[in-house]
Amino acid sequence: MSGPALPPGGFEVRGQELMAGGRSVTELAGQAGTPLFIYDGALIARRVSDLRAAMPAGLGLHYAIKANPLPSVVAHLAALVDGLDVASSGELERALATGMAPGRISFAGPGKTDAELRAAALAGITVNLESAGEMRRLAAISAALGIRARVAVRVNPLFELRQSGMRMGGGPRQFGVDEEMVPALLDELAGLSLEFLGFHIFAGSQVLNGEVLIDCLGKTVDLAIRLAADAPAPVRYVNLGGGFGIPYFPGDVALDIGRVGQALAPLLDRARAACPDASFAIELGRYLVGEAGLYVSRVVDRKVSRGKTFLVTDGGLHHHLALSGNFGQVIRKNYPVAIAGRMGVAATETADIVGCLCTPLDRLGDNVALPETAIGDLVVVFQSGAYGASASPSGFLGHAPAAELLV
């Protein structure tokens, strides 16, 4: 893809120039240096408001910090969403730093250490319990502190989220408590120094098929209603999970959130009737920030080897591992790519775009159709706002980390 009339993610084009936050990407890269991630705050805000408009009224929206933990991005989102979800004490600190009320922060993840559980209990956030063992450790820590830590039970459902990029439920899992074990766990929980809030049911991520997502949300609501019957107290909170995907690759079609929202409305009515004290939320990471981010690197060398043209940039998999096809993918596929200052210019050549690392894994684009591209030009990779800088081996080969800019 080279300079489509409408670039992915809603970025604007002026003349041949790609814009982000009302400024030219060429200018931003000139000022901040390359390689560079640019996140467009207005696009993030628009994504949140589009989502709110599509979802049933009163459905809470949480941001899973893991998708993009840049402090400025987290602060921007904290003002737009109803809660933050964290996966470590490092992320917990970032969440608290935004001023988000602790009661609106939850902490999920297997392998929480005693230190992390203690920090969570003291901060007054909600701990999503991943196992009976974790529940007992947290209860002991709470009792020793003389408090009752706020908890939700993370449930590993029997059903799977089909077509998901990452399955996190169904079958044996390290995540959550098997749904069939939850009633016994709730019995035990009732006698512990813990404040029971509700359930966290998260089956997987990166789904583009609305029907699959609707099917999963329906099963999730049914499961929450069934489990609520065994709860030691009225359910006050249900995290329905997320799984909303974004299109990365040729042929991917964007999720129809209007359809998901319409289907979710009656499900939510049913859930509210069964759990009248509960608030319901979905938890999204990638969906909120993924399309609002660009990865920009500069062409350092251009060479032809045995008939194939290589553009070598100053970027690489040390900044954007998923782009190289090495983060959960079996087969590498191209992200959408363009040249920042040559949007809409017809493609006249085909090139492999590689990074500066001394490894054949460092591929940014294979056989990409581009306008003629010279040393100094800026290669832009779209759909790079999630799981980029923070999910890449930034120290690999001793190169500098990428700059990150919220505009």
Added chain:
Amino acid sequence: MSGPALPPGGFEVRGQELMAGGRSVTELAGQAGTPLFIYDGALIARRVSDLRAAMPAGLGLHYAIKANPLPSVVAHLAALVDGLDVASSGELERALATGMAPGRISFAGPGKTDAELRAAALAGITVNLESAGEMRRLAAISAALGIRARVAVRVNPLFELRQSGMRMGGGPRQFGVDEEMVPALLDELAGLSLEFLGFHIFAGSQVLNGEVLIDCLGKTVDLAIRLAADAPAPVRYVNLGGGFGIPYFPGDVALDIGRVGQALAPLLDRARAACPDASFAIELGRYLVGEAGLYVSRVVDRKVSRGKTFLVTDGGLHHHLALSGNFGQVIRKNYPVAIAGRMGVAATETADIVGCLCTPLDRLGDNVALPETAIGDLVVVFQSGAYGASASPSGFLGHAPAAELLV
């Protein structure tokens, strides 16, 4: 694998306790905390001396810093080897910090920036030229500085290194100059402000089959001899590459370096006859440090989900991406694993070992046979001295980086 009589890499066992550098791993982990990489300096030194004994006399041995750039490891190796190879200006600084003579340091990698070329030229190290464009940029920088930067031509051979984990030669590549283009490049080089030293021919990495390696070394020597005929000055340096692999997975058999050394001797004689002014070296990274490293994490949770036992540790792919199967591998295979304080104890259970990250990618061992393992026990992953801490997304999910210790 659980506590074999002879653990991989030459680590010692005392009673049921795994030792590193003469100290118990349990004690080291207690002092330094987990997760932790431990590198055994004596094992690294033994690896170098075994290799020297096996290789023909006078063959230079270089360490490729990228395999493990921990400053203490680089300093340790700098005293044992004849040269250091770097892949960025960050690694260049680490190499110079050891006191290694600049004339014994070389810099390879596509996408070297002007700033990196300038730093290399000023430091007096050897730049392995990856393209005609890079040669011209370095020549211009050298001329502006009034010096002649030391260069070798990195050659992309026509032959491939079969069975290599990472192919870096043969076919179209971003690495080096296609061998058929080298004579013309040397013609041009003769008129530039550059000091020609020789060639760097690197076809790939991680080969366990000695015959394949010998075949490749033979072709490499032949190619160097052919190219020397076109050199603008007597060849003074040939880097024959590396590619020596280490066994990671069940069924892998260690490389027979005795056999490789014997076969290399006559090849080297021939090369020396053709290039009497040249020194010859091999460049190794993983082979020198990979087996001397352990990755140690502590069991935080133990749970059974639908019949499968999970051991959840405080480690994960944020420290050891390759272990999770997400760094160039198509299929995840288990590294050798043991429990630090229970070496030699018979396996009585089978468990999945996972890290603390909230992603299904975070797998440290699948269906591993172990002695019964409890919360607090130390899971040791062998063969973890190369491409571990530095090649992993340490910031992912906001957890702390692993400690690293040379003992």
